[in-house]
Amino acid sequence: DAGVIQSPRHEVTEMGQEVTLRCKPISGHDYLFWYRQTMMRGLELLIYFNNNVPIDDSGMPEDRFSAKMPNASFSTLKIQPSEPRDSAVYFCASSYYRVGGTGELFFGEGSRLTVL
Amino acid sequence: GNSVTQMEGPVTLSEEAFLTINCTYTATGYPSLFWYVQYPGEGLQLLLKATKADDKGSNKGFEATYRKETTSFHLEKGSVQVSDSAVYFCALSDHMNNNAGNMLTFGGGTRLMVKP
Numbered sequence: 302d303a304g305v306i307q308s309p310r311h312e313v314t315e316m317g318q319e320v321t322l323r324c325k326p327i328s329g330h331d332y333l334f335w336y337r338q339t340m341m342r343g344l345e346l347l348i349y350f351n352n353n354v355p356i357d358d359s360g361m362p363e364d365r366f367s368a369k370m371p372n373a374s375f376s377t378l379k380i381q382p383s384e385p386r387d388s389a390v391y392f393c394a395s396s397y398y399r400v401g402g403t404g405e406l407f408f409g410e411g412s413r414l415t416v417l
Numbered sequence: 418g419n420s421v422t423q424m425e426g427p428v429t430l431s432e433e434a435f436l437t438i439n440c441t442y443t444a445t446g447y448p449s450l451f452w453y454v455q456y457p458g459e460g461l462q463l464l465l466k467a468t469k470a471d472d473k474g475s476n477k478g479f480e481a482t483y484r485k486e487t488t489s490f491h492l493e494k495g496s497v498q499v500s501d502s503a504v505y506f507c508a509l510s511d512h513m514n515n516n517a518g519n520m521l522t523f524g525g526g527t528r529l530m531v532k533p
Contacts, residue, residue, distance in 0.1 A: 305460075332520075342525055344506065392460055392461070393518070405451070405463055408461040
């Protein structure tokens with residue numbers, strides 16, 4: 302079974318450009334999470350969805366960031382306009398929730414973004 | 418609120434040395450506890466987990482015991498290898514907060530470097 306798939310793996314862009322990161326969660330999972338990882342801040346939760354509905358976006362740093370999940374098999378994280386301080390590795394993770402479950406998250410390999 | 422505190426790195430060891438990475442937590446409910454590992458250039462992978470007090474999670478020679486009385490989940494390995502060099506994250510999932518699904522609270526990560 303395929304894991305969480307993210308694209309692109311690497312993105313280099315110039316300040317001011319729009320960036321779109323994509324994620325395909327594991328089939329059957331009903332939760333999807335976007336994380337950002339930097340040396341300074343570590344791993345930060347940006348936003349998460351349940352059944353395609355955004356539940357908590359309090360971690361989104363500013364209005365330049367937006368995320369959508371139009372269906373159960375696809376999500377995007379968009380940065381417009383991008384800035385050098387947005388340079389980071391962005392991870393998507395998915396899980397399924399059931400009463401008595403252990404709560405494991407399955408991570409993609411990440412999208413490394415460099416904004417020049 | 419929930420939080421996870423783990424020892425800061427980097428931890429530098431020689432091959433075959435004993436490893437301990439400390440992790441303590443605070444939680445409002447009855448969390449499951451996890452250790453995730455991140456190898457260079459990759460996403461986070463589940464290393465081991467424990468779902469209730471006194472459970473011991475184990476995998477690839479690593480062990481951690483869920484200690485409710487000390488709110489700890491320390492990671493140990495008797496003899497580390499160069500291939501264990503990675504960043505290790507302690508995390509908890511609070512099942513009492515149903516709205517959060519499987520949202521994990523992560524510690525800051527501990528980098529382990531094993532020298533031959």
